[in-house]
């Protein structure tokens with residue numbers, strides 16, 4: 001483990017302004033492909049050889065997919081799946097595979113998220129928790145912001161008693177290049193409401209994300 005970094009809180013306005021610039025990119029597909037062709041030339045490749053000829057198109061398609069979370073909204077992915085329910089015990093979805101792209105190097109962040117909340121009259125469709133992780137994962141990120149955005153989304157949608165999110169991830173920019181530390185991974189957390197205020201509740205969550213499920 002390389003670090004235990006408490007989540008960085010962004011205000012709603014900071015989040016919105018950081019994202020709204022991305023929603024409608026002011027460049028065409030052709031301009032993006034031309035930029036990739038330039039990168040290939042810079043890397044010493046011959047962009048006209050058979051294997052690379054379609055690479056600009058493929059790279060642009062891949063990058064658009066990996067950042068498609070900018071085109072999504074919570075409303076759309078939720079599809080109304082918030083239900084009134086008298087539950088007041090912890091709901092935890094563990095081990096959600098998470099892929100993102102680091103905003104400094106546009107290299108993969110690969111990891112898992114554990115997301116819990118304690119309802120306060122409303123519950124959310126379980127799959128939507130994973131979809132929220134995917135939406136924020138498919139943006140250019142730092143792990144701290146990704147973690148906080150997942151927690152903020154649930155807090156805003158459900159006004160629960162509390163939300164806890166832990167993300168454990170390895171950064172290819174630290175593995176394949178730069179400091180080259182394979183095996184290092186980073187843990188970030190965002191604790192809100194009762195998870196921030198009550199150590200017992202927080203410890204219960206931390207214990208639950210460590211326990212091995214009986215079906216594995």
Ligand SMILES: Nc1nc2c(ncn2[C@@H]2O[C@H](COP(=O)(O)OP(=O)(O)OP(=O)(O)O)[C@@H](O)[C@H]2O)c(=O)[nH]1
Nearest residue numbers: 102103104105141142143144171173174177178179
């Ligand atoms: N806090 C945080 N830092 C990150 C994340 N992803 C990448 N970084 C770091 O961002 C920093 C960028 O540092 P720079 O010195 O500008 O870039 P660099 O020369 O490529 O740095 P090195 O990776 O040390 O070679 C590096 O320390 C990365 O490890 C993240 O999710 N959160």
Ligand SMILES: [Zn+2]
Nearest residue numbers: 102104105173
């Ligand atoms: Zn990076």
